[in-house]
Amino acid sequence: MITAAGRLRRLYRRLLDSYGPQGWWPARGPTEVLIGAVLTQHTSWRNVEQALLRLRAVSRLTPAAVLAIAPEELARLIHPAGYPRVKAHRLRQLLSWCHARGGVAALRHLPTDTLRSELLGVHGVGPETADSILLYALQRPLFVVDAYTRRLFSRLGLIGGAEHYDAIRRPVERALRGATQDLNEFHALIVRHGKEPCRPRPHCAACQLVKICRYPVSLRPHD
DNA sequence: ACCCAGGGTCATA
DNA sequence: TATGACCATGGG
Known part of the structure; x- marks a missing residue:
């Protein structure tokens, strides 16, 4: 550059x-930003929306609620977004990390550097996904x-x-x-x-x- | 029948 | 470090 x-x-x-x-991110709540950030990996937002509709229809979009869904079932629900098994696994890894950290609200207390390196340590979360979460769910100043x-x-x-x-x-x-x-x-x-x-x-x-x-x-x- | 979409991981050289 | 295969669906 x-x-x-x-x-x-x-x-x-x-x-x-x-x-x-x-007016981004197009989501109803912070957890939905995390979920959408994974679902939209190499995928059109149009397909992601269908997956989110199917998920919302059967579950509240909180880490605990989504983690309560069996992995194969989760994969079936998100299939319009593509890579269903890969993304179901990535969603579980990300939401497990979030849940273990006390939920999205608890993340607000942690410094951006800490959050970024922990996010990058989650399997399936690369730099774009991590920064999308940090910027659009946690309002951290990242591009x-x-x-x-x-x-x-x-x-x-x-x-x-x-x-x-x-x-x-x-x-x-x-x-x-x-x-x-x-x-x-x-x-x-x-x-x-x-x-x-x-x-x-x-x-x-x-x-x-x-x-x-x-x-x-x-x-x-x-x- | 292609090409593309708000990526990331893994094996290989 | 840097390519290529792989993951998979829906629209143009």
Whole structure:
């Protein structure tokens, strides 16, 4: 990531002006953020919603209640989100950790560094899932780097494409001065912009790209 | 019949 | 360190 705090701030401002606040995370409660963060791994939010509907229909979405569901049954319930057995196992690992820690409310007392390293220690929780939970369930000032972020930053020349996760995350956190609400909106807006590929007329008002925006979603992070 | 979606782990070189 | 296979469903 080249040191481009000003460019990052202007990009954020343009995205916000174009789309308005996104009001993330789309969940009813904090535990649902944890569950959704696992379910949405390499999966469209549309499919995740179906899985959440099926889960909500049979259980309260608290760690204890979901852990009371038999693993095979849990897998069956979440199957619209894909990778049912993998995700059922990951959900159980994550919710067991949370439950052992006294529930989501109890997590608020712990420092961000501690929470992040413990989350990364949970099997099936990588950096994006951990940071989504920390930002959207616990309001910690972290920037979430996902495939849309890499693609957009790479198209804008802000990164080469091979940067490590933290090498993208930290500069954005500095550029936005660790303001939780801005980090929240920035990531949500990047996803919004990525989901609705902008049509240049003559250029995209949000990212200001002319040519690249005409290539919808086919470009990969390293293109 | 492809390609893609708000990733992560594991085996291998 | 860095690739590739694997996990699996639903929509374009």
